[in-house]
Amino acid sequence: MISDADIILIKEPKLSAADKLYLTQIAEGVKVTLNHLFFKPKVTVQYPEEKRKLRVDNYRGVHRLNRDPDDRVACVACFMCETACPAHCIHIVAAESPWEDREKYPQQFDIDELRCIYCGMCEEACPVDAIELTTEYDMVGQSRDEMIFDKEKLLNVYDQTKDIKPRKNPKISGYQGTGDREKYDQLRERLEKMIEEREPGESKSTGTEGNVQ
Amino acid sequence: MLSWLQNQVVFSAVLSLVLIAGMMTCVAYCIYFERKISAWIQDRQGPNRVGFLGLFGNFHFWGLGQPIADGAKFFLKEDIIPARVDKPLFILAPAISMIVALIGFVVIPWGGSYMLGDTIMNVQVANPDVGLLYILGVGSMGVYGVVLGGWASNNKYSMYGAVRATAQMLSYEIPMGVAILVVVLASGQLRLEEIVLGQVGGNGLWNIVLHPVSFLILLITLFAETNRAPFDLAEAEQELVGGFHTEYSSMKFAMFFLGEYVHMITGSAFICVLFLGGWELSFFGIGPAFPGTGIEDVGLISVIIKIGVLAVKVAFFIFLFMLVRWTLPRFRFDQLMRLAWKGLIPVSLGILVLTVMGVYMGWQRSVLFNLGSEIAIVAATLGVVILANKPVTGRQDNMPVVTQPLGG
Secondary structure (H helix, E strand, O other): OOOHHHOOOOOOOOOOHHHHOOHHHHHHHHHHHHHHHHOOOOOOOOOOOOOOOOOOOOOOOOEEEOEOOOOOEOOOOOOHHHHHOOOOOEEEEEEEOOOOOOOEEEEEEEEEOOOOOOOOHHHHHOOOOOEEEOOOOOOOOOOOHHHEEOHHHHHHHHHHHOOOOOOOOOOOOOOOOOOOHHHHHHHHHHHHHHHHHOOOOHHHHOOHHHOOO | OOHHHOOHHHHHHHHHHHHHHHHHHHHHHHHHHHHHHHHHHOOOOOOOOOOOOOOOOOOOHHHOOHHHHHHHHHHHOOOOOOOOOOHHHHHHHHHHHHHHHHHHHHHOOOOOEEEEOOEEEEOOOOOOOOHHHHHHHHHHHHHHHHHHHHHHOOOHHHHHHHHHHHHHHHHHHHHHHHHHHHHHHHHOOOOHHHHHHOOOOOOOOOHHHHOHHHHHHHHHHHHHHOOOOOOOHHHOHHHHOOHHHOOOOHHHHHHHHHHHHHHHHHHHHHHHHHHOOOOOOOOOOOOOOOOOOOOOOOOHHHHHHHHHHHHHHHHHHHHHHHHHHOOOOOOOHHHHHHHHHHHHHHHHHHHHHHHHHHHHHOOOOOHHHHHHHHHHHHHHHHHHHHHHOOOOOOOOOOOOOOOOOOOO
16 A cells, blocks of 8 residues: 555646647757757767677676696696586596696587576686686677587687686685786695695596596 | 750650659668668667678778668568458559659759750759649649558558548648648749749748748648658557558568658658749848859759759758657647647638738738738737647647546
């Protein structure tokens, strides 16, 4: 029930005699349109040439697969992102790492960009911040296959956007981004320590046979 | 060399061919400018992508290729004739609409006389004694295409559009005819060329100075006659899908569209001839005639200047048509009827009576009498509006006065 005090009765505007002939009101209207026609700035964004400024700086666009400072893929093929992904659009084939500092690396890393819902869960899940969502949104393809981004394509996205740290999410791991050599070395030390603490031989047991998708 | 042209019939035939070609181009670019102006009014950019086949790299000429692309699109689209339409009429309607619009401008005097060799030609396709009646008659035929199209479509929305168009045309023909009659009475002529000559600097004032209210009434009725906003009830998109052209597609739709724009150009030229001195440029007839636009100037250059002057005046009116379309909302149907029958017709009849009196007394060229009578009419109208305490169009009639809130 609405009380009477809350009701505002709006009366029709009282028209003067000239207003009732319409002409003055038409002149008013024409004044407004002429003002817009000649003097108001145009708001259209000429899209391919210019782009609108994003209103949020944590906009979730196309993924990138980060490189570490040694230009290798930062991913350790832990399958966290693939497990976290609610749309099941990430497919990783892990292989034994050719490098000393980690056990596995992704031999194949595919994201189906058409299936992805851009929720950012993969980014949250990644323990080494290897997968990140950039602010790029204008990717196109002429077929569905073309829109399945493989490892090379995702690394390529990183190469094009590496100067931008796109998202300002709270950090879950202590790791502060792949481009930072100091932080990278700290992490590397920590990983090496972890590997040392394990019994030798155990680290060798995770080979390619464990990489069932 | 040009002796074969020294015959008014041949000259008129050539002129009409030139006019048709020019008119079609004008219409295409009118549509382009309508889109541009509507965009600018709404703070947008409008069409600016289609250049000329990309021949000039990334420079698109502000989208000036758009009309050509639009035309090509219209020709290439599928032309659908729905199953249960009245086929002959369905095909005939857009053709009538366009032909009627096109033949309207044969009597428009575009540039006075032209001395070709030793013969004087009228830069006008035809100069009949009853030029003014001809253009009125042909203009009224314009609704025929709309009505036939709406009827033949076998669609209730088309039918509504056609019925609305008929009622609207019938109502607005009356004030239009009466407003024109004022000019006819004042100038004593039905030939459009003679009406222009009567307004040439030195001969007399432009009719807009003598009869501003009649000019305004004719302008308003022209909006209605061309089915332009705020009188576009025949194709009210929000209510009637597309109105009379709901079922039309491809080039048939384009012909309705072209017809509307040609109608606009003809109407603008008509109102320029009647009230604004046609091809004449002497600033309301007050100053001397602009060099090259006098009656005695019959050279090629002066004809070009005259055509240019008329073109600028017509362009102004077309701009006005577009500006008003993107400014005013559409009338409700009862408002439309009330504006014609309670507003324009009494006012125009009042002016007619006073003009007849002036002609009887021999005052038809007197500024004092004519302006005085126009002011008297406006004052009388204002008086009626104030006494009746109602707007002319009845915009606020029949609105319930809410004293108790609903559901309270």
